[in-house]
Amino acid sequence: MGDRVGKRKSEPSPAPGRYTVDSGEVELLRDLDRPSGWLLSMGGVPQSYVDLDDPTYLEFEYVRLMADVIDVLDEGPLDVVHVGAGACTLPRYVAATRPGSRHIVIEPDAALVRLVRDHLRLRSVPALKVRVADGRSGAAGLRDASADLFVLDAFTGAVMPLDLATAEYMGDIARVLKDPGVLLVNLADGKGLPFARRVVATVQGTFRHVALLAEPGVLRGRRFGNLIVAASRAPLHIASLTRRAAGGLTQARCVAEDDLVKFVAGAPPIKDGDAVVAPVPPPDLFA
Known part of the structure; x- marks a missing residue:
C-alpha cells in the first residue's frame, strides 16, 4: 500500500478530551480497539477518524468509497486540493499510497x-x-489547471455549506482542475434525497462525466447518510468503481450514465442565492 507515515520522536502523544476551536468545541477520542486510532467529533457528530500508525486504515465507509475513486486513478503522485479536511484522513491516505503527492x-x-x-x-x-480560508476564497486563490484531484468534504457540524454546492463554485473548481482531473464531493442527505439530486445536477452542469456512490439504503433515500460524487471532464473508470463499491463491507452501489439521469429526475442545479434547505440529520443518528 506504499510507504507509511511514521511518528516523529519530537511529536507529543495525543491527549483525549474536549477542545475549543473557532467553530465551537470538538472532542478527541481514543479508539479502544485500535491503540493508534483517534476520532474527532463536533457536537456529537463524527468528523474524522485517523490511525496514526496506519494511514491506509479507513474507518468510515464513505471515506473508503472516496479512496476507491482515488485508487482507480492513473498511477503516480497527485497534486490534491482538500476543502474541509478535518483531521486530514485522506491527505494521509494519499501520502501513504502515492508517495510524492502534494x-x-x-x-x-x-x-x-x-x-x-x-x-x-x-x-x-x-x-x-x-x-x-473558507472554501470559496481559498479556491479562488488557486492557480488554473493546478490540481489532479479536488476533494470537497466540508461540513459545519453535519451540514454541507450551501455556498460550496453551487454552479458558480463548481465552475471555479473546474478552473483549478487539470483537464483529466477529478472532483470528489462528500454530501449527506435523507428521505427522498432532494438535496443530493440537486447537487448532482449542479455537478453535471460543469462536468461531463459524473458518478454517484453510496450504500443501498442511503441511495434509495430510506435513511440519512453520506453520498459520494465523482466527476471529471474525462471518462471515469465506472466498471472498476462499480466492482470496488460492491466489494466493500456494505456493498455500496455506483450510479452513472442513464441511471444517474433517472436519479436526478430533472432536479434543477443550485445557483448562488437560491433558497435551498440543507438537509439536517435526525437527532438520534449519532447516538
Whole structure:
C-alpha cells in the first residue's frame, strides 16, 4: 500500500478530551480497539477518524468509497486540493499510497488546524500545506489547471455549506482542475434525497462525466447518510468503481450514465442565492 507515515520522536502523544476551536468545541477520542486510532467529533457528530500508525486504515465507509475513486486513478503522485479536511484522513491516505503527492488543505478554522497539528501528527504528512480560508476564497486563490484531484468534504457540524454546492463554485473548481482531473464531493442527505439530486445536477452542469456512490439504503433515500460524487471532464473508470463499491463491507452501489439521469429526475442545479434547505440529520443518528 506504499510507504507509511511514521511518528516523529519530537511529536507529543495525543491527549483525549474536549477542545475549543473557532467553530465551537470538538472532542478527541481514543479508539479502544485500535491503540493508534483517534476520532474527532463536533457536537456529537463524527468528523474524522485517523490511525496514526496506519494511514491506509479507513474507518468510515464513505471515506473508503472516496479512496476507491482515488485508487482507480492513473498511477503516480497527485497534486490534491482538500476543502474541509478535518483531521486530514485522506491527505494521509494519499501520502501513504502515492508517495510524492502534494496537498493543499483549505480549512477556515485555524484553531482546529492547530489542534490537528499538535495532537494528530499533521506535520508528519509530507508535502502538505494548510491555508486558513473558507472554501470559496481559498479556491479562488488557486492557480488554473493546478490540481489532479479536488476533494470537497466540508461540513459545519453535519451540514454541507450551501455556498460550496453551487454552479458558480463548481465552475471555479473546474478552473483549478487539470483537464483529466477529478472532483470528489462528500454530501449527506435523507428521505427522498432532494438535496443530493440537486447537487448532482449542479455537478453535471460543469462536468461531463459524473458518478454517484453510496450504500443501498442511503441511495434509495430510506435513511440519512453520506453520498459520494465523482466527476471529471474525462471518462471515469465506472466498471472498476462499480466492482470496488460492491466489494466493500456494505456493498455500496455506483450510479452513472442513464441511471444517474433517472436519479436526478430533472432536479434543477443550485445557483448562488437560491433558497435551498440543507438537509439536517435526525437527532438520534449519532447516538
